Amino acid sequence: MPARAITEGLFEIHDDGTIALIGGYSPSSARFHFPLLDTCPYTGAADVERVMLSADATLWAWTAVTAAPPGYAGPVPFGFGVVELVHEQLRVITRLTEPDPSRLEFGQPMRLVAETLPLENGETVTTWAFESASS
Amino acid sequence: MNTAQVKIAGVGIHPFGRFDGLTNTTMGVHAVRAALAEAGEPRFDAAFCGTAYGGVASGHKVLGALARTGMPIVDVEAGCASGGAALQLAAGAIRAGQYDCVLVFGVEKMPKGIIRSSFFEPWREEAGLAATPAYFALRAQRLLREAGLTKEHLAEVVVKNRRHGVHNPNAMFRKEVTADAVLASRLVCDPLHLWMLCSPNEGAAAIVLRRATDADRAAVTLASARLRSHLPGSVLGEATPLSGIDDSDITPPSALAAHDAYEEAGIGPADVDVVECQDTDAARELLAYQELGLCEPGEQAKLLASGATTLGGTLPVNPSGGLLSKGEPLGASALGQVIELVHQLRGEAGPRQVEGARVGLAHTVGRGANACCVVVTK
Numbered sequence: 001m002p003a004r005a006i007t008e009g010l011f012e013i014h015d016d017g018t019i020a021l022i023g024g025y026s027p028s029s030a031r032f033h034f035p036l037l038d039t040c041p042y043t044g045a046a047d048v049e050r051v052m053l054s055a056d057a058t059l060w061a062w063t064a065v066t067a068a069p070p071g072y073a074g075p076v077p078f079g080f081g082v083v084e085l086v087h088e089q090l091r092v093i094t095r096l097t098e099p100d101p102s103r104l105e106f107g108q109p110m111r112l113v114a115e116t117l118p119l120e121n122g123e124t125v126t127t128w129a130f131e132s133a134s135s
Numbered sequence: 136m137n138t139a140q141v142k143i144a145g146v147g148i149h150p151f152g153r154f155d156g157l158t159n160t161t162m163g164v165h166a167v168r169a170a171l172a173e174a175g176e177p178r179f180d181a182a183f184c185g186t187a188y189g190g191v192a193s194g195h196k197v198l199g200a201l202a203r204t205g206m207p208i209v210d211v212e213a214g215c216a217s218g219g220a221a222l223q224l225a226a227g228a229i230r231a232g233q234y235d236c237v238l239v240f241g242v243e244k245m246p247k248g249i250i251r252s253s254f255f256e257p258w259r260e261e262a263g264l265a266a267t268p269a270y271f272a273l274r275a276q277r278l279l280r281e282a283g284l285t286k287e288h289l290a291e292v293v294v295k296n297r298r299h300g301v302h303n304p305n306a307m308f309r310k311e312v313t314a315d316a317v318l319a320s321r322l323v324c325d326p327l328h329l330w331m332l333c334s335p336n337e338g339a340a341a342i343v344l345r346r347a348t349d350a351d352r353a354a355v356t357l358a359s360a361r362l363r364s365h366l367p368g369s370v371l372g373e374a375t376p377l378s379g380i381d382d383s384d385i386t387p388p389s390a391l392a393a394h395d396a397y398e399e400a401g402i403g404p405a406d407v408d409v410v411e412c413q414d415t416d417a418a419r420e421l422l423a424y425q426e427l428g429l430c431e432p433g434e435q436a437k438l439l440a441s442g443a444t445t446l447g448g449t450l451p452v453n454p455s456g457g458l459l460s461k462g463e464p465l466g467a468s469a470l471g472q473v474i475e476l477v478h479q480l481r482g483e484a485g486p487r488q489v490e491g492a493r494v495g496l497a498h499t500v501g502r503g504a505n506a507c508c509v510v511v512t513k
Contacts, residue, residue, distance in 0.1 A: 007258035023378075034378040042367045042380065061371065063272040063324040070251040071260030080269045080324070082370055091370040092378045093264060101325045106280070119261055127262050 003116050006127040010035050012052070013126055019114040021053040021128060023088070032088040053090070055112035057083035057130060060091055064099050074117040075099075083110045083130045095129040109133035140347035141226045142354040143511065144236070145174030146474045151338035151461045152307040159189050159242040162339035163197030166467075167240050170341035177343065180234035181207045183225050185217030185241035186466035193242055193466075214373070215413065215501025216362060217241060218340065218469030219509060223360040229346050236345045243464030245335035254375075254502055264377070268332055268416070272324035274371045275418030279326060282421070282433045286326050289417040290314040293331055293459055295445050296414060300456020302486040305471070307336055307462040331417040336462030340470035342477075355480045357473075358510040359399035363391035365504035373504035388506035389413075389426040389498060396496070396508035397428075404428035407510075408492040409479050410450065411472035413500045414457040423498055424452075427508070446487065454479065454487045465501070472497035473509050480513045 002013045011019045024033045026040035028047050039046055062081030068074075079096025081104075095115060098104055115129040147169025149162040163184075171177070184194025194208045213220035218241035225237035255265035278284060294314050300306040312330060320330040344357060365372050365388045370379025372387060397403055404427060412427065414420035421435045429450060430438040438444060444452040455461060455475040458468060476495030478484045493513055500506040 006262055007256070031380060041376070061273040061276050063269055063276060063326075065263060065266045065269050065324055066322060069249045069260065069263060069266035069269075071257065071265065072263045073261070074263055078263055080263065080266065080273070082273060090378050090380065093370065093376075095263060117262065125261070 002114065003124045003126045006117065006125040011128050013114065017114055019112065019126070019128055020055065021112065023051050023053040023090070024048040025051045032090045034090060034092055054085055054087040056086045056133070057092070057110045057112070058086060059104055059106060059108045059110050060084045062096055062101060062104050064101050071120070073120045095127065097129050097131040104132065139230050139232065141229050141357040142345050142347045142351040143342060143357055143477055144177065144345040144351065144354060145170040145172070145343040146477050147173065147341045148305055148471060148474050149339040150305040151336055151464055151467070151471065154337050157337070159186070159193055159244055159339070160196045160200050162337065163240060163242040164200050166339040166341040167197060167201060167238065170238070170240070170343050174343035174345070177236050177345065179206065179236045179238040179343065181225070181228065182209070182238040182240070183221035184208065184210045184466070185213070185221040185470065186210055186243055187212050187214060187217050188245060189242055189466060194240070197240065197242060213362060213505040213507070214503045215415070215463065215465050216469055216499040216503070216505035216507040217466045219360060219497070219499050219507025220362045220505065222342065222357070222470065222473065222509060223362045223507065225344050226357055226360050229344060236343065238341065238343055239470065240339065240341035241466035241470045242339045243466040244337045245464060250335055252502065266324070268327060269324045270371065270375055271332070271416045271419065272327045274422070275326055275416060277371065278418050278422050282435050284421065284436055286318060287314065288421065288436055288439060289326065289331050290317040291439055292414065292417040292420050293317045296453045296457035296459040299446055299454050299487060300460025303456045303460060306456045306460040307334060308460045327416055327418070333415050333458035334462040336464055338464040338467045338471065340467040340474055342470055342473060355477050356512045358512045359396040360507065360509045361392050361395035361399060362505060362507045363388045363395065373501055375502070387426055388504045389423060389500045392506040392508040393427045393498065396510050400510035400512065402494060402510065407450065407494050407496045409454060409476060409489040409495045410452045410498070411455060411457070411475050411495070412452055412498040414453060414459050415463065415501070417459070420452065420457065427496065427498055446489065451489050454484065454489055469497065469499040469507060472499065473511065476511045480511060
C-alpha cells in the first residue's frame with residue numbers, strides 16, 4: 001500500500017502507485033490552476049471545477065537544491081523546477097527526479113511520477129515529482 | 136498631485152551585520168536617536184516601524200526605550216519592502232495634511248541560513264518546495280536564457296557591488312572579491328553560487344520626514360515612495376505560488392512600483408543619477424535593470440559591460456555595496472537604501488560619492504509580493 005500523501009488534496013494516489021494532480025478549472029476564465037482553490041486565482045470567479053491535471057509536461061526551468069532547506073528531511077541534492085503541463089498550459093512548481101541540472105534541457109518532455117520522502121519524524125510520505133519522459 | 140512637499144529631516148543607521156547580544160530594540164534606539172538628532176530633536180506626530188520577524192509591538196519597544204510614546208506607532212510588514220511601505224504610509228499622511236512630522240524606522244534580526252517563513256505551509260517545507268534560493272535560481276536561469284547572460288555576468292555584479300561595499304562602514308562584507316572566487320564559491324542552486332546570494336542579517340535604520348518649510352529648503356526631498364503588489368499569474372514572481380500561467384504580458388510588481396514612483400516624482404528613468412536596488416541575488420539586480428527602465432529587456436550585458444552601473448560610471452547601481460555587501464535585515468534594508476541615497480545627494484558619501492547626484496532611486500522587492508520604489512531629489 002502506498003505511503004500516505006504528504007498533505008490532503010494535492011493529488012490522488014492510485015492502487016498501482018501512480019498519482020494524478022488535482023487542479024481547478026474555471027469555465028468563465030478558461031484557466032486551470034493548482035492546487036485546487038475555491039476561487040479562480042486569475043479572476044476571482046467562484047465557478048471552479050475540480051479536475052485531474054494531465055501527467056505530460058515540458059521542462060521550463062530547473063535547478064538542484066544542494067543543502068537541505070529547513071523542515072526537509074529528504075535526500076540532497078534534489079531536482080527542483082517548473083514544468084508546463086501540455087494540455088492545461090499551466091506552469092507548476094515541482095520536485096524533479098533528476099538531481100543533476102546538466103542532464104536536463106529546456107523544453108524536454110517530462111512526466112508525473114509518485115515519489116516517497118522521509119519526514120523529520122521518521123515517517124515516509126508520498127509526494128509528486130516530474131521525471132524526464134525521454135529516459 | 137503632491138499637496139505638500141516632504142523633506143528628509145534626518146537619517147540614522149545601525150550597521151548591518153550579525154550582532155549576538157544586541158536586540159532589535161537596542162539597534163532601533165541607536166538608529167532612531169541618530170535620526171532625531173540630525174533632524175534637531177523634533178516632536179513627531181506618528182511613527183511607522185518596518186519589520187517582518189520582529190514580533191508584536193517592535194516599534195513600541197524601541198520608542199518605549201526612548202520614552203517617546205503617546206503618538207500612534209504602527210508596525211508595518213511588507214516582506215523585503217517593509218521599510219519602503221512604512222515610508223509610503225508616512226509620506227502619504229504628511230501630504231494629506233494629517234501629520235507634520237513622522238518618524239519612520241525599521242528593525243530586524245533575521246534567523247540564520249535559509250529563511251524559514253510562516254508564509255509556507257509545513258508540507259511545502261517537508262517536500263523541499265520552500266527552499267527560497269531555489270526560486271531565485273529558477274528566476275536566474277530564465278533571465279540568463281531570455282537576456283543572453285551567463286554566470287560570468289552574475290559574478291561581475293558581485294565583484295562590482297563588493298568593490299563598492301569596501302567603502303561602506305555600515306556593510307557586513309567589506310572585502311573585494313574576484314570573479315573567479317565568486318564562481319569557485321559553493322554552488323547553492325545552479326546557476327547561483329554562495330557569494331551571489333545576499334545574507335539575511337541584522338540591523339536598523341531610521342528616517343525623519345517633515346512637511347517642507349522655508350527652513351528645510353536645502354534638505355533632500357522625498358519625491359515619491361510607492362508600494363505595489365503582484366498581479367496574478369507569474370509562477371516565478373515573488374508571490375511564490377505553486378503554479379502560474381504564461382506571464383510574458385504580465386507587468387511585474389517592481390515595474391508597477393517604478394512606474395508609480397517615477398510618475399509621482401514627475402521624472403523618468405533617464406533623470407536618475409544613482410540607484411540602490413534589490414540584489415537579493417546577482418541575477419535579481421540584472422532583472423531590476425529592465426524592470427526599473429534602466430535598460431531595455433535583454434540589454435543587461437551591454438549596460439554592465441559599459442561600466443555605467445559601476446561607481447564612476449554614468450548610472451551607478453548599489454554604490455553602498457548593495458545587499459550583497461550589506462546583508463539584508465528585511466525591516467531596515469529599504470530604509471538603508473534611502474539613507475545611502477540621502478548621503479549621496481548631500482555629497483556625504485566619501486569614496487562612494489556619485490559626483491553631482493541630484494536624483495536617486497531605491498528599489499526593494501520580496502515576499503508578498505511587495506515591491507517599493509522611492510525617489511529622492513535635491
